[in-house]
Amino acid sequence: MAAINAPKGVPDYVPPRSRDFLHVQEKLSSPARLSGYEYIELPVFESTELFERGVGTSTDVVQKEMYTFTDRGDRSITLRPEGTAGVMRAVIENRLDKGSLPVKLWYRGPFFRAERPQHGRYRQLQQVGVEAIGSVDPIIDAEVIALADQAFRSLGLKDFHLDLTSLGCSQCRPAYRTKLQDFLSTCDLDQETRDRAALNPLRVLDDKRDTVASQLVDAPLMIDSLCVQCQEHYDQVRGVLRMFGVPWIEAPRMVRGLDYYTRTTFEFVHPGLGAQSGIGGGGRYDGLMAELGGSELSGIGFGLGVDRTLLACEAEGLTPLSERILDVFVIPVGDPSREPSVALLVALRVAGVAADVCVDNRSIKSAMKAANSTNAPLVIIIGPDELSTSSVIVKNMLSGDQRSLSSGHETLITAVQETLRSIQAETRKEDQS
RNA sequence: GUGGGUGUAGCUCAGCUGGUAGAGCGCUGCGUUGUGGUCGCAGAUGCCGCGGGUUCAAGUCCCGUCACUCACCCCA
Numbered sequence: 005m006a007a008i009n010a011p012k013g014v015p016d017y018v019p020p021r022s023r024d025f026l027h028v029q030e031k032l033s034s035p036a037r038l039s040g041y042e043y044i045e046l047p048v049f050e051s052t053e054l055f056e057r058g059v060g061t062s063t064d065v066v067q068k069e070m071y072t073f074t075d076r077g078d079r080s081i082t083l084r085p086e087g088t089a090g091v092m093r094a095v096i097e098n099r100l101d102k103g104s105l106p107v108k109l110w111y112r113g114p115f116f117r118a119e120r121p122q123h124g125r126y127r128q129l130q131q132v133g134v135e136a137i138g139s140v141d142p143i144i145d146a147e148v149i150a151l152a153d154q155a156f157r158s159l160g161l162k163d164f165h166l167d168l169t170s171l172g173c174s175q176c177r178p179a180y181r182t183k184l185q186d187f188l189s190t191c192d193l194d195q196e197t198r199d200r201a202a203l204n205p206l207r208v209l210d211d212k213r214d215t216v217a218s219q220l221v222d223a224p225l226m227i228d229s230l231c232v233q234c235q236e237h238y239d240q241v242r243g244v245l246r247m248f249g250v251p252w253i254e255a256p257r258m259v260r261g262l263d264y265y266t267r268t269t270f271e272f273v274h275p276g277l278g279a280q281s282g283i284g285g286g287g288r289y290d291g292l293m294a295e296l297g298g299s300e301l302s303g304i305g306f307g308l309g310v311d312r313t314l315l316a317c318e319a320e321g322l323t324p325l326s327e328r329i330l331d332v333f334v335i336p337v338g339d340p341s342r343e344p345s346v347a348l349l350v351a352l353r354v355a356g357v358a359a360d361v362c363v364d365n366r367s368i369k370s371a372m373k374a375a376n377s378t379n380a381p382l383v384i385i386i387g388p389d390e391l392s393t394s395s396v397i398v399k400n401m402l403s404g405d406q407r408s409l410s411s412g413h414e415t416l417i418t419a420v421q422e423t424l425r426s427i428q429a430e431t432r433k434e435d436q437s
Numbered sequence: 438g439u440g441g442g443u444g445u446a447g448c449u450c451a452g453c454u455g456g457u458a459g460a461g462c463g464c465u466g467c468g469u470u471g472u473g474g475u476c477g478c479a480g481a482u483g484c485c486g487c488g489g490g491u492u493c494a495a496g497u498c499c500c501g502u503c504a505c506u507c508a509c510c511c512c513a
Binding site for chain 1 (some may be wrong): 439465466505507509
């Protein structure tokens with residue numbers, strides 16, 4: 005039989021790297037969980053219209069990157085390409101916008117974009133995101149950004165930076181947009197770029213091609229055209245950001261690919277990833293909720309790329325992020341030892357000790373080899389000698405020491421837990437030095 | 438969607454100007470009597486991506502195809 009491959013551009017995470025993936029996902033979400041954000045679980049597919057209206061039909065995401073299909077009821081369905089629109093839909097549908105504000109939520113899971121795969125760019129990508137809806141207080145803007153900054157730092161990442169700017173609002177952006185379009189009309193651009201200039205001129209600023217970028221050095225910038233309210237808001241956001249201790253770089257040419265962003269807009273960039281250097285980004289959105297049929301509430305949020313953050317950790321040499329998943333490996337020697345070994349295994353697991361057992365009646369030599377490859381710090385051996393004396397051997401795999409302990413579960417497990425604690429304390433000391 | 442690169446053991450790769458496959462790592466076993474990580478010895482594993490062509494002969498040359506990969510557009 006011919007083997008079947010995964011669809012194009014979707015990653016598998018297999019051990020041991022899958023441990024790091026899980027670790028990254030956990031670390032990215034933990035600042036939000038510790039800051040009063042509640043979890044929201046959302047469907048992976050939604051009505052196509054949600055993304056057309058929410059993300060915007062002028063975006064590449066909607067125009068050419070969505071996985072859209074017709075379901076059996078002839079409805080147009082799309083695998084979600086991003087998280088914010090779905091959160092808005094659920095907030096409106098469940099009337100959370102009628103409750104106490106701001107609504108603070110976090111989510112995680114897979115998203116789908118039919119792009120050409122590349123390093124750090126997958127057709128199924130994993131994100132952790134937050135949304136804070138119903139307040140324009142600059143504290144919220146700064147908090148959301150600080151949450152992301154904290155998330156990356158908690159993994160030990162150092163080589164990333166934060167790009168920050170304000171994209172203005174419905175008061176000041178239209179005038180700027182016209183000004184920019186006037187400027188772009190004087191440039192020598194190819195047809196595709198001219199089309200983009202007509203549709204969404206801001207995105208032309210982001211073009212990396214020299215032929216385009218060189219013409220744009222004198223282009224007008226949104227940051228110089230902010231209205232008084234936007235300017236004041238942006239100043240305050242930066243003030244609070246200083247209080248949070250988050251450094252940033254002014255990025256007046258930064259543009260995001262999603263249409264709904266207004267005012268505060270940001271992106272975290274890591275240089276170690278190649279071309280796909282954004283490891284997270286987000287911003288404020290004023291009109292999105294109303295556009296989707298909800299209240300006139302502003303919100304702000306971010307999406308952090310789990311896949312790319314893992315790559316960033318690898319680029320900085322931080323991996324493996326977690327060495328050990330097992331505390332104890334139990335080895336039965338001989339048939340009569342199988343039953344007491346399983347009994348001990350169960351007791352260990354009930355007591356919260358991560359334990360596994362050697363199966364298939366392996367020789368003690370090969371069982372020890374298997375034990376070694378699990379990285380478990382402790383091995384418990386039960387053989388004929390131990391059975392006859394109602395004892396077990398507990399071996400410390402790091403030091404090589406071993407001792408004989410009574411096989412009574414209660415005292416044995418207490419001793420095992422103590423040993424694990426002291427081993428943990430020791431390795432922590434080593435890590436520090 | 439556009440352009441470049443690569444496809445040889447589980448992994449990383451070597452194989453010069455064509456003559457029916459190699460290394461390191463890993464894996465399995467052994468180094469005697471119940472003990473891993475070091476060391477030594479032995480061993481297993483390959484439709485050389487797939488299809489076609491040139492040739493007495495192709496992993497090696499040509500064409501196609503698929504996959505992967507990097508970059509562009511765009512994005513996490």
